[in-house]
Amino acid sequence: MGSTLEAEAGAESPAHRPLLVSLWGKGGVGKSTLAAALAISLRKRGLNVGLISTDIFPSIIDVLGTGKPGEWFEACGVQVLAVSKELASRMWRERFGDEIYKVFSLLFDVDKETLLSYLEEAPWILEQVYLMMVVEGLKRFDAVVWDTPGAGGGLLMLELEEKLYRHLRLAPRIYSKLRIGGHEPIDKIIKSWRKLAEEILQTIHSETHVPIVVVDAFGGEWQVREILHALESYNLKPKAIIVNRVVTGEVCQSCKPFSILAGIASGTLQVTKEIAISRGMEISTVPLVVPPPKGCKMLDKLSSLFGNINVLR
Incomplete structure (x- = not known):
């Protein structure tokens, strides 16, 4: 599935855009931990960094050991x-509530609260706002690290945004004859919605977006190929792969379980390297850390592993 915006992308120079780094992978592979470490690594370079998790069951708060959902905090x-x-x-109602009611009240006799309460349960509504938050963050920071939901949830956001954009391209043909109070044409409102969807998709497909795939060393090659295929079907070309929780036989040579895990990790790493080379992608490895890194001190140490990723320079 190619982007519907390829022919309409803006000509703004990438050098003048902030950096967007997104992490993609199945749930439980350590994306949130690595997202926090990557954000710290970018901060060490002197950048003003925002870290945004769009997972409605965020692990990032547990990883950082502070904060609560729905509020900006420093860590x-x-x-x-x-x-x-x-x-x-709340953001959806503040940004779009009045406009949505203006449009739909011409078609249905319903009060505003009933309408908005019904529509915000639609599958694309909140996903649109989550993506909007990422784009808004890029207007505030030098770099944004985006901790996506487990691959299915993150890819659903992209799919719904593409469908919304295609729908809004056709909508003016249908609604152009309707006017609000006899004065303001509805297509003016719809075009503003389309412009936002266009901005979101252009950001996701821009040259300054660095999608990074995170795989678990114990997951096998199927997870690597599956995630890459899914992202590429949305015209997203990952620029790096991080293999997380790599264990070697040296960790405990007398421990049979570790030897077995080391063998699995070695196989995954070898296949991942071959895939990365064939696609011109960088590859980085993160060792198994027990217990998992939490808090600024441990995350700061982990962040030192990402200083040599060229696509982040």
Whole structure:
């Protein structure tokens, strides 16, 4: 599935755009931990960094050991937002509530609260706001690290945004004859919605967006190929792969379980390297850390592993 915006992308120079780094992978592979470490790594370079998690069950707060969903907070020198359904609902109503009621009240005899309460349960509404938060963050920070939901949820956001954009391209043909109070044409409102959807998709497909795939060393090659295929079907070309929780036989040579895990990790790493080379992608490895890194001190140490990723320079 290619982007519908390829022919309409703006000509703004990438050098003048902030950096967007997104992490993609299945749930439980350590994306939130690595997202926090990557954000700290970018902060060490002198950048003003925002870390945004669009997972409605955010692990990022547990990883950082502070904050709560739905509010910006500072942690480890980085500004952090873990979205919440309540925050997204409030933002959607504030930004679009009046316009949506103007449009739909011409078609249905319904009060505003009933209409908005019904529509905000639609599958694309809150996902649109989550993506909007990421784009808004890029207007505030030098770099934004985007901690996506488990791959299915993150890819659903992209799919719904593409469908919304295509729908809004056709909508003016249908609604252009309707006017609000006999004066303001509806297509003016719809075009403003389309412009936002266009901005979101252009950001996601821009040259300054660095999608990074995170895989678990114990997951096998199927997870690598599956995630890459899914992202590429949305015209997203990952620029790096991070293999997380790599364990070697040296960890405990007399421990049979570790030897077995080391063998699995070695196989995954070898296949991942071959895939990365064939696609011109960078590859980085993160060792298994027990217990998992939490808090600024441990995350700061982990962040040192990402200083050599060229696509982030």
